Amino acid sequence: xxxxxxxxxxxxxxxxxxxxxxxxxxxxxxxxxxxxxxxxxxxxxxxxxxxxxxxxxxxxxxxxxxxxxxxxxxxxxxxxxxx
Numbered sequence: 001x002x003x004x005x006x007x008x009x010x011x012x013x014x015x016x017x018x019x020x021x022x023x024x025x026x027x028x029x030x031x032x033x034x035x036x037x038x039x040x041x042x043x044x045x046x047x048x049x050x051x052x053x054x055x056x057x058x059x060x061x062x063x064x065x066x067x068x069x070x071x072x073x074x075x076x077x078x079x080x081x082x083x
Contacts, residue, residue, distance in 0.1 A: 015060070015063070017075070018075060020063060020064060020067060021075045021076060021079050021080065022079060023060065023064055024064045024067060024079075024080060025079040025080055027050070027053070027061075027064055028080065030049050030050060030053075031050060034048050034049065034050060
């Protein structure tokens with residue numbers, strides 16, 4: 001019995017929850033650095049790192065940005081809320 005949603009092929013890999021939490025923590029770190037002027041990348045046409053990430057991986061960025069915040073979740077508490 002295949003329990004995947006009907007719109008996904010069998011060869012499609014989806015990121016695990018833990019992976020999304022780590023990516024969200026990395027994105028939060030980049031955004032904090034950009035807030036103080038770090039991470040400006042002149043080699044890529046004078047773009048900020050988050051702009052480059054949105055071009056390279058738009059679906060991943062959307063998944064991270066729309067991920068719910070769950071204060072009781074130990075993973076989120078460890079990687080996102082202790083920053």
